[in-house]
Amino acid sequence: MHPVIQQVTDNIIQRSETSRSNYLQRMALAREQGPHRGVLSCGNLAHGFAACNQQDKASLRSLTKANIAIVSAYNDMLSAHQPYEDYPKRIKAAVNEVGSVAQFASGVPAMCDGVTQGQPGMELSLLSRDIIAMSAAIGLAHNMFDGGVMLGICDKIVPGLLLAALSFGHLPFVFIPAGPMPSGIPNKEKARIRQQFAEGKVTKEQLLAAEAASYHAAGTCTFYGTANSNQLVIEIMGLHLPGASFVNPGTELRDALTAAAARQVTRLTDLGDNYLPISQIIDAKAIVNGIVGLLATGGSTNHTMHLIAVARAAGYIVNWDDFAQLSAATPLLTRIYPNGHADINHFQQAGGMAVLIKELLNAGLLHNDVQTIAGPGLSRYTQTPTLVDGNLVWQDSPSVSQDLTVLSTATKPFSRHGGLEVLSGNLGRAVIKTSALREGTAVIKAPAVVFSSQHQLDAAFQAGDLNKDCIIVVRFQGPKACGMPELHKLTPPLGVLQDRGYKVALVTDGRMSGASGKVPAAIHVTPEALDGGNLAKIQTGDLVLVDAEQGVLQLFVSEAELALRTAASIELTTTDSFGMGREFFGALRSQLTGAEQGACSLFKE
Known part of the structure; x- marks a missing residue:
């Protein structure tokens, strides 16, 4: 193992010794109380299978056949999730083939950030992750299930489903993707x-x-934002079948992988000899593998929050310093938009997950000694699924990438650095995605221009007020202020300013995620402006430094002067908390932790 990868893993294990032990004790107790249909009263159990056919009723009465929960984020407005419409029927048929039962346990909300960008509904996006976790937990709480399959792809949906699965960590879970659009x-x-x-x-x-x-079609958007980052991370953590992430919808191979995943979860329940709950798969090594995979591909910065929350759900304490140390040791192996010209289909054609994982394993950058739903060892994921005479088999992948401009090697990476930096200074802490930055833009020192909403910035841009070197500050966009919306709307105007030759950067307590590209963006600033951060004290004209080389985020105002300044207050007009359902979420927003703690409402400190 690379010494830094091993050291970070050891650090996480050591700092999490008590919390991980407590989590595993809870999971052991939950296992002792099951299989859970056996503890239900006759009336409870009769309610649970009342709508089943006679064969499934007999199977569930016997208490010897597995009952698999289907939790789905299907809706037909999200292109990525539209293919899930007929998955429950396919899953039930596949599970029945091996003598078990599957029941649709819960539907969970699924918001498309692409539809809500720049709209009031975007303020519910990050909050939806915790709502998804709670919604899935309600379905699983019926105590009827021996395992589950999770159907989700996009932004907050997969992290929410994973949080729920870890809460029921005594059960096995398999995540089933639907694939990218052409x-x-x-x-x-x-x-x-x-x-x-x-x-x-x-x-x-x-x-x-x-x-x-x-x-233009059903399937995940093809750029490398949070949705495709989700799929890559979930596979590299061992929760997909090998090679399942980026097979297009509506193909025979996609259907075969779905059926195989449904059958696989039945083999992992406590009713057989191969019991493998998700609590045993998601350990410190799996979490580090997920982070390394994210960094090696220039993935979504949203995971600097999501993976921290996921780790916490499994009893681990992960912080941004872990991300920074891993990033310094992880080479960048892919060029997928916005980090390059290729899309996720080009990555798949170059060799996809199998070649990526092989490269990282050979370089000692991933832990091989992990558990996965496909069996022990991550090396299982260096094989590629294919159909041979109509049968699903896994074959050895090519030894090297088929397109080195999209997927390179660990010996000749696009960068020796994983493309994520942590910034610190008197403005707090932030993350910055450096993998797509143009040469000469990693260090920007310029006067601030301060806004309290992305709409104010757009008006200033249209008026020509930003045609200068400047650091754009957009504050009151943090978790507690307004739910931490993604600020994709800022990307085109900032890109225009950069193309005009101005030195520009963004500083915000909001998010950018997959939109983080050529413009340096210090995002997720913590503490946020509403929660005591010095973002609330910046004034237009103050000199600010964003230094992605040295990891510095500095406001050049003395501590004495900052102490005399009155913090700006949030303007009702910038974060109107009513409309589009936002009035329902005020209490939840107030419970969110800072970005470095996962921006999560689900765990008590």
């Missing part, structure tokens, strides 16, 4: 047209035509 117009071309629209050079009809040519 490639549309190149993502770089889409971004170019967005910038032209921001400058008034193309019409809204032309912009819509470009967007529709990019987001």
Whole structure:
């Protein structure tokens, strides 16, 4: 093992000794109280199988056949989730084939950040992760199940489902993806047209035509944002079948993988000899593997929160210093938009997960000695699924990438650094995605221009007030202020300013995620402006440094002067908490932790 990877793993294990032990004790107690249908009263059990057919009723009465929970985030507005419409039927049939039963246990909400960008509903996006976890937990709490399959892909959905699964960590769970849509117009071309629209050079009809040519079919969006980062991380942590993440929807291979995943979870229940609950799969080594996979591919910065919350759900304490240390030791092996021109289908064609995992294992950057749903050892995931005479088999992957411009080698990476830095200074702590930055933009020192909403920034851009070197500060976007929306709306105007030759950067307590690209963006600033952070004391004209090389986020105002300044207060007009259902979530927002603690409401300190 690479010494840094091992050291970070050991650090996590040591600092989490008590919390992990407590978690495993809870899971052991939960196991002792099951299989759980056996503790239900006759009336309870009769309610649980009342709608089943006679064969399934007999199986559930016997208490010897597995009952698999289906938890789905299906809705047909999300292109990534539309293929899930017929998955329950497919899963039930596959589970019945091996003599077990599957019941649809719970539907969970699924928000598309792409639809809500710049809209009031975006303020519910991060909050939805915790709601998804709680919704799934309600379905699983019926105590009827021996294992589960989780159907989810996008942004907050997979982390929410994983949080729920870990809460029921005495059960086995398999995550089943649906795959990316076929490639549309190149993502770089889409971004170019967005910038032209921001400058008034193309019409809204032309912009819509470009967007529709990019987001054009069922399946996950093809750029490497949070949705595809979710799939990569879940597979590298051993919760997908090998090679399942990026097979397109509606193909024979996709259907075969879905059926195989459904059958696989029945083999892992406590009713057989191969009991493997998710609490035994998600350990410190699996978590570190997930972080390394994310960093090696320039994945979504959302996971600097999600993986911290997931680790906490499994009894581990992970922080941003762990991410920074792992990033310094992890080479960047992929160029997938916004870190390059290729999309996720090109990554799959180059060799995909099997070649990536093989490269990282050979370089000592991943722990091989882990448990997975496919068996012991991550090396199982260096094989590729295929159909041979209609039968699903796994074959050895190519020894090297088939396109070194998309997926490189550990000996000749695109960068020796994983592309994520942690910034610290008198403004607090932040993360910055450096993997897509242009040369010469990693260090920006300029006067601040301060806003309290992305809409204010857009107005200033349209008025020409930002045509200068500046550091854009957008505050009161943190978890407690307004639910920490993603600020994709900022990307086109900031990109235009950069292309005009101005030195610009963004500092915000909000999120950027998959939109983090060529413009340096210090995001997730903690503490947030509403929670005592010095973001609330910055004034337009103050000198600010964003230094992604040395890890510095500094406001050049003396401590004495800062002490005399009155913190700005949140303006009702910038975060109106009513409308689009936002009034229902005020109490939940107030319970969210800081970004480095996972921006989570589910765990008591």
